[in-house]
Amino acid sequence: MSKAKTESKNTKKETTGNVKIYIMGSAYEVPATLTIMKAMEYAGYKFTRGSGCRAGFCGACSTVYRKEGDFRIYTALACQTMVEDGMVLTQLPFVPADKPTYDINNLTPSANTILRFYPEVARCLSCNACSKVCPQDIQVMDYIQFSLQGQIDKAAEESFDCVSCGLCAIRCPAEIPQYHVAELARRLYGKYLMIAPSYLDERIKEIIDGKYEDGFKELMALSKEKLEERYKNRDKE
Ligand code: SF4
Numbered sequence: 001m002s003k004a005k006t007e008s009k010n011t012k013k014e015t016t017g018n019v020k021i022y023i024m025g026s027a028y029e030v031p032a033t034l035t036i037m038k039a040m041e042y043a044g045y046k047f048t049r050g051s052g053c054r055a056g057f058c059g060a061c062s063t064v065y066r067k068e069g070d071f072r073i074y075t076a077l078a079c080q081t082m083v084e085d086g087m088v089l090t091q092l093p094f095v096p097a098d099k100p101t102y103d104i105n106n107l108t109p110s111a112n113t114i115l116r117f118y119p120e121v122a123r124c125l126s127c128n129a130c131s132k133v134c135p136q137d138i139q140v141m142d143y144i145q146f147s148l149q150g151q152i153d154k155a156a157e158e159s160f161d162c163v164s165c166g167l168c169a170i171r172c173p174a175e176i177p178q179y180h181v182a183e184l185a186r187r188l189y190g191k192y193l194m195i196a197p198s199y200l201d202e203r204i205k206e207i208i209d210g211k212y213e214d215g216f217k218e219l220m221a222l223s224k225e226k227l228e229e230r231y232k233n234r235d236k237e
């Protein structure tokens with residue numbers, strides 16, 4: 001980026017009021033205080049796909065954008081990223097990465113299982129493009145390498161905050177759908193490696209024995225207003 005363009009960009013970032021952004025090629029003036037998602041709605045777009053929790057958890061709002069005076073293509077979650085003046089952006093409501101089906105009950109937690117369903121993992125070039133693009137700041141390359149080495153517990157742990165936005169997969173030169181690999185690793189970990197807490201069996205037995213039935217019935221009988229009141233006044237950690 002040239003110095004002149006950097007200064008121009010920073011000056012514009014300091015302004016309040018409206019900024020000019022480009023959504024799928026069309027220019028809009030939007031308040032500078034909005035996230036990309038809210039700015040798109042302000043501009044008149046209605047999300048039928050590409051929006052879910054609106055809070056950074058569901059990964060539905062993958063966005064690709066460029067900034068004025070900058071040649072790079074950036075990626076982000078639209079609900080978590082503020083607009084900037086001169087932003088040129090578009091939404092990716094869905095990343096159609098390949099996702100094999102399997103029965104988790106018939107697998108072993110090993111590198112062979114990972115490679116059976118995702119042989120492309122062996123092609124990882126260790127370029128780290130996936131980690132750089134991740135809006136959750138996950139070390140994506142590391143969990144792919146852990147998967148390849150059969151370190152399923154580490155792959156599960158490293159990928160724990162993945163929201164399945166798919167942005168890593170669109171940048172991968174080895175065409176690895178990293179987030180689906182991570183999902184398999186976490187499933188293998190949960191099924192075969194994780195030590196279940198002692199209270200889990202007790203809690204399941206309590207549920208089967210109907211300990212919470214009366215509580216459920218009471219909640220189901222409440223009006224919407226009473227239910228909201230109960231929710232707002234719940235015990236919080
Ligand atoms: S690991 Fe990939 S799919 Fe998961 S949050 Fe990061 S970029 Fe998105």
Ligand code: SF4
Pocket residue numbers: 123124125126127128129130131140141144171172173174175176178
């Ligand atoms: S982008 Fe693909 S090839 Fe590069 S480190 Fe990540 S998984 Fe490996």
Ligand code: FES
Pocket residue numbers: 050051052053054055056057058059060061077078079080163
């Ligand atoms: S809408 Fe769920 S992460 Fe953005």
